[in-house]
Amino acid sequence: MRYLARRLAQFIPTLLGVVLLVFLVFNWVGGDPAYILAGKIANPERIEEIRRGLGVDQPYWVQLWIFVKQVAVGDFGASWSTNERVSQIFATRLGPSLTVLIPLLVVSTILAMALAMLVAYCRGSLIDRTVMIACTVAQSISILVYILVFQYLFAYKLGWFPVQGWGGTLGVNLFAYAALPILVGVVVSLAPDIRLYRSFFLEEINQDYVRTARAKGLGEGRVMWLHVLRNAAIPIITNVMTMIPGLLAGAFLIERFFSIPGIGREVILAVERSDFPVIKAITIYVAIATMVVNLAADLVYRALDPRVQLR
């Protein structure tokens, strides 16, 4: 409990650091939004009027204090370009992002674990070398290429999936529109995941407890699926959990090409429009999600391995 309280207390200085960084970066490279919002022709009085309306005419310390208060109460106001509440933006964009990300993570993790265990088990064999070479090649290809080729081949040429789109129900989205983006995501993440998880499995396979289990006459299946998998799962789960916040905001290419109204696409839109309320909310949410997920990963680690002590 003390551990939990200490970790939660550490959130505050970390978050303040993020707030300061976001504020400095935006004011340094963001540009004056009044000149975008002013339209084609605007006189200096109108520009000043807009700056007043946005609050960017205030001294920097006042703007920073407003930002800190917004983070404290979790209300980032409304988007500068659409007037939509930022909370509403997140509430409506999270669902589509998760519709793609959850199946993607589940499928890719299961597949990568199974394949990694296989190649780790037959380390040095032809299968191992072939899979490793294939992974290296696959990893060196940009995600953009996968998207372009898969969209062209599976959607346009073969017609197995719609080229793009998003429907009104979960069933339609999951099985029609999200299927191809999930496939692309799985293929892209398989190669690095297999390489990483293979190293986790190899580390476990060489442990004394594995040798002991074999010496006691346990079958290979039981050794691998019960003992090795359970121990290798700990860093794998940590890895998967820490990927989630980044994936939410980082899936913008998939979301743009397949017209999925998710968070990643919103990030790009906000950057293109210099929409500071949305940018700062996304940054703060991702920072908080990262901290929470890291904490959760540590707790899961402890639950899976009683030897781990949280101090």
Next chain:
Amino acid sequence: MRVLLLVVGFCALGAHAADPAKILRITFQAAETGFDPVKVSDYYSGTVIEAIFDPLLTYDYLARPAKLVPNTAEALPQISEGGRTYRLKVRPGIYFADDAVFKGAKRELTAPDYAYSLGRFLEPKNRSPYAFLFEGIAAIETPDRYTLVIRLKQPDLNFSHVLAFSLAGAVAREAIEAYGDESAARPVGTGPFRLKRYVRSSKIVLEANPGYREVVRDGERLPRIGGVEISIMEETQSRWLAFQRGETDMEYQLAEVAPTFITAQGTLRPELARRGIQLERSIDPEIIYLYFNMQDKTVGGLAKEKIALRRAIAMAYRIEDQIRIIRKGQAIRAHYPIPPGVAGHDPEYRSSIEHDARAANALLDKFNYRRGTDGYRRMPNGEPLVIRYSSTPSERDRQFDELMKRSLDSISVRLEIHKDRFPELIKLENQCRLMMRGAAWIADYPDGDNFMQLLYGPNSGQSNNACYRSPEYDKRYEKSRLLPHGPERDKLYREMTRIMETDTVWLLTDSRYRNVLLQPHVKGFKKHPVLHAEWLYIDLALPR
């Protein structure tokens, strides 16, 4: 009673011709920002607004150049006091689309609705990007329920175009007040369509407004289609593949892949034509140009050697390469500041500035811009000559940078590329602090005045990005403002163009083609220069 109900039902069916089975599927390449007319400036939001709201005036769908016609007004405005007063009458019997805000009652469109809607552009809290179009209004009066009198601060014979502007449609005060910040997502208008489903930045579904007034074309009541389904697709590949797969009915944002469906002669490739795909090609009512800051100490001013320097740079610039390489052939050379399709355009006019690097070099030699030991030219007083060209860090602008570098290399003039974010460039431009930059202007309304004002001295720091102040130009511009479109005003425009060209303030480069691809079942489409929601006039041949 049953018979009466049947008759009423039959009449209602006949009165509303829109076929709910006919849904037009189109795409936007960028997300909309909302549907409150005073709060938007982007093309996409404006297109949807045009379909939902009704301005007093509009343009004839087929007439070229664009021709003003009454929309919800009974007739074109009565203009008096030399263009200072506009009087219009709103047609009785036009109703807003049903909405909960009206509590089940029919809500008629009246003159005070327009007074309120136009006035909103000038309310500071709305931060309207198009406030500049309405700043000339001194007062709006509504002597009776249907009469609207607009008094202007200065005479303006082009104000009718402002009344036809697609964002100048009528909103209902009670809807705006009831929905507040949400009004951008809850549009209530009198137009042919109404919003049915809206997922911001993803999907906009419109349905034919069942209470739309009677508008008949070719014996059929409009709109013929039951709705429009708009998908936001940012990526060209997605739009192109979706169109080819038949997932969309119309596509007009494929400039990057135009050579894959258009031949060098500008016709549709035979394999697409064989499938019945249609191509509708038009020139956008826009001009693209390079401007020199006339207040800059290196390139500005009206001294002969400064004019010679600007002229030499303009002559060195390779417009043909810009069209061939950057535009992939999908543009035409712009000679006149008023583009085709806009009142005042002169198709016979030819720019006196043609690409000729040899003549440009000779001109610089004549005015003592001598080459230094490093091979680059110096100012006549011996100081280094560096042209500072500003652009954004985008991929598209990098192509322009390279073209500019090659062009200036051909006359041995050193180029420095100044990179900055778009808002910062606009800020510097408004302060007359950029030396040279590329710019574009698309018509807000299809009249030459909208373009010629770009060089009017008092507009420096606003739309006059060259900060050009020429008494000769300004005198003619002020005179042109008091003239209607016609030979007398056209003559003034030609003179103004020659003055600008002699001073070499701009180098007009090009105007882009708009290539609209249509599936075989789309009927009745013709691209209008300034109307964008042509859906009112379109029909779809069923079954698909």
